[in-house]
Amino acid sequence: MDKKRKRSRIDRFAGDVEIRSAGFGAEKARCVNLSLNGILVSYEGKLKVGDVCEVSFLLGRPEPVEAIIIEGKVVRQSSEGIGIEFLAMEQDSFVHLQRLVELHSSDPDRITQELTTPAFN
Numbered sequence: 001m002d003k004k005r006k007r008s009r010i011d012r013f014a015g016d017v018e019i020r021s022a023g024f025g026a027e028k029a030r031c032v033n034l035s036l037n038g039i040l041v042s043y044e045g046k047l048k049v050g051d052v053c054e055v056s057f058l059l060g061r062p063e064p065v066e067a068i069i070i071e072g073k074v075v076r077q078s079s080e081g082i083g084i085e086f087l088a089m090e091q092d093s094f095v096h097l098q099r100l101v102e103l104h105s106s107d108p109d110r111i112t113q114e115l116t117t118p119a120f121n
Contacts, residue, residue, distance in 0.1 A: 013104040017041060019084075021053040032081055036094075036101055036114070038072070042081040047074050055084055059096065068093045068100070 013034055019041070020026045029041035039055060047053060050073070057068040070093060076083030089097070102108040 013100065015057060018056040018058075019043065019045065019047065019053050020056065021047060021051060023051070029081070034101060034104075036086075036097060036111070038075070038083060038085045040076075040081055040083050047082060049074050049077050052087075053084065055086075057097075057100070059100070066096055068096045070097070 013031055015031050017029050017031055017039070018026050019029050024046045027043070027045040027047075029043040029045070032040040032042055034040075052071070052073050055070045055072050059066040059068065068089070070089040071087045072084040073087055074082050075085045098111065102111045105111050
């Protein structure tokens, strides 16, 4: 894990997400990697570094039965896509996010262990 990162990232979840912003409405993106603190998405929309947005994952197939909805901020933009730092979410969304990350992690126990240390300075 990168020394600056406080949470493990997973790249085995290649799901679609919806990114919604006040300025551009809803746009589709594809998850490149995901952690409990943020997400990197393949994205060709109009958001730029500093923009606040809402990230939504629809869970369940074929009909979505749950949604993870997270407020975020674009903190990085590169040829890979945009990096969004998670700012706030409801408790239910956090529980679903944690489970999603654990399910797609090669070391689910590490994800649980990481919750015992502060994610932010």
